[in-house]
Amino acid sequence: MxxxxxxxxxxxxxxxxxxxxxxxxxxxxxxxxxxxxxxxxxxxxxxxxxxxxxxxxxxxxxxxxxxxxxxxxxxxxxxxxxxxxxxxxxxxxxxxxxxxxxxxxxxxxxxxxxxKNFLIYPDEYEKVRQKYSPKRKRKLRLDEDVLAVSEIREIRITEARDFISENMIGAKNDDDKNKFLKIFEDFDKSGSLTISAFFYKNKIINAIAIYHDQKTAVLLGTFNDREFVKLAGSSVIIDDVIRKNIKEKIFDFEGSEVPAIEEFFRGFRPELKPxxxxxxxxxxxxxxxxxxxxxxxxxxxxx
The missing domain is CATH 3.40.630 (Aminopeptidase)
Structure with a gap:
């Protein structure tokens, strides 16, 4: 048809x-x-x-x-x-x-x-978190001085667009990058996209794009300021989204064939679903x- x-x-x-x-x-x-x-x-x-x-x-x-x-x-x-x-x-x-x-x-x-793809199926958040790798749990324990000047906020694509554009990895050229951004903008208009951002000293240093429907929360993209990679903000905001959704929704990591990204995802102990x-x-x-x-x-x- x-x-x-x-x-x-x-x-x-x-x-x-x-x-x-x-x-x-x-x-x-x-x-x-x-x-x-x-x-x-x-x-x-x-x-x-x-x-x-x-x-x-x-x-x-x-x-x-x-x-x-x-x-x-x-x-x-x-x-x-x-x-x-x-x-x-x-x-x-x-x-x-x-x-x-x-x-x-x-x-x-x-x-x-x-x-490969990786999924976490609906369950109580505490049970899900208990399965995280020891390394991932350590990454989630932020120092007090970092906690004092950082926060997680859900923002619109209009506020995150420049940061995402500057830190997008995988786009072939500017035209390809703009097409990804247009998709994010259209998802945002449809009410199916949230951008979760980690602010450090009032500056975005990590952001993730999450697509939502009634049964799934999907990690469409992670965007990180490399200068602050040691703060592990991406781990913190992914964990926050899992905490808010995992009782009722599947969390879909949109798996990667890049070894470093795969290792990062595996730290949350998801199920492998090829x-x-x-x-x-x-x-x-x-x-x-x-x-x-x-x-x-x-x-x-x-x-």
Whole structure:
């Protein structure tokens, strides 16, 4: 189904009642991150759905997970390996795939590569905190002289924008950075984003961007002033967000393949939840694009 053909009431109902439920497959999240460039593969009458985001290059549709969208995949009442394999076969045959990540509940007959993610499931905060590593617990014990001149505040993206822009790691260039910031701004307008900041002597030295829905709090980004890294402000504000949300919501770290970041996340003792993905190099994708579109042209000429 193309975007304008989707029955969003049925789509949302399928997603919310699915075993694999993910905030990132919601209409709101995909509309903002993909600029409504997504469609859906559907089994029967929305018994299972698979959102497919894309970009267009030279008129050709190319599948790629949008910025900040870690996992998508197949959503159904019960995860079904055979049904998932049918989706996968059709998907690989009919789309030009650059990068697509399924969700951590999806299982397949085929073997797919996996990436790491980390989750903390809802529980009493004190029980969650008890599991933190000794090192993480030490980081959370701030010195009295630091406590006297520091505080945690939730602020709007307008107040945090310059700090985030200056301390964003991973953006390829200024244009890429501005696109990330635009997504944050749109989430903020939708009421689904909070920025939690650590102020030291009335100056922001750490900030995190958190996406919220009814069941999940998601760490979309961490931003740190390197001059103050020893104060461990990022640990403090993440712990604060966990404290405020973990009784009712999953805390999703949006795992990283960067060893230092992975080690940082593991200090909170989350559960490892790997998820499968498909990735092709630009060369592989161009070959696939040529073959797929040549085939379509041949069929068209025959018709």
């Amino acid at each position: 193309k975007y304008h053909e989707i029955d969003f009431e049925k789509y949302t109902q399928c997603l919310e009642n699915s075993e694999q439920r993910k905030y990132s497959a919601s209409r709101l999240f995909l509309d903002i991150t993909s600029r409504r460039n997504w469609e859906v593969l559907i089994f029967n009458d929305y018994e299972a759905v698979m959102p497919v985001p894309f970009i267009k290059r030279f008129g050709i549709k190319i599948v790629i997970n949008p910025r900040l969208c870690q996992q998508l995949g197949i959503f159904s009442e019960k995860d079904d390996k055979e049904l998932n394999e049918c989706f996968l076969t059709y998907f690989k045959k009919n789309y030009n795939i650059w990068y697509y990540a399924f969700n951590d509940k999806n299982s397949f007959i085929s073997s797919l590569k996996e990436r 998820y499968p993905f498909i990735k092709h190099s630009k060369k592989e994708m161009l070959i696939k694009v040529f073959k797929l579109n040549t085939g379509h042209l041949f069929i068209s000429k025959r018709n």
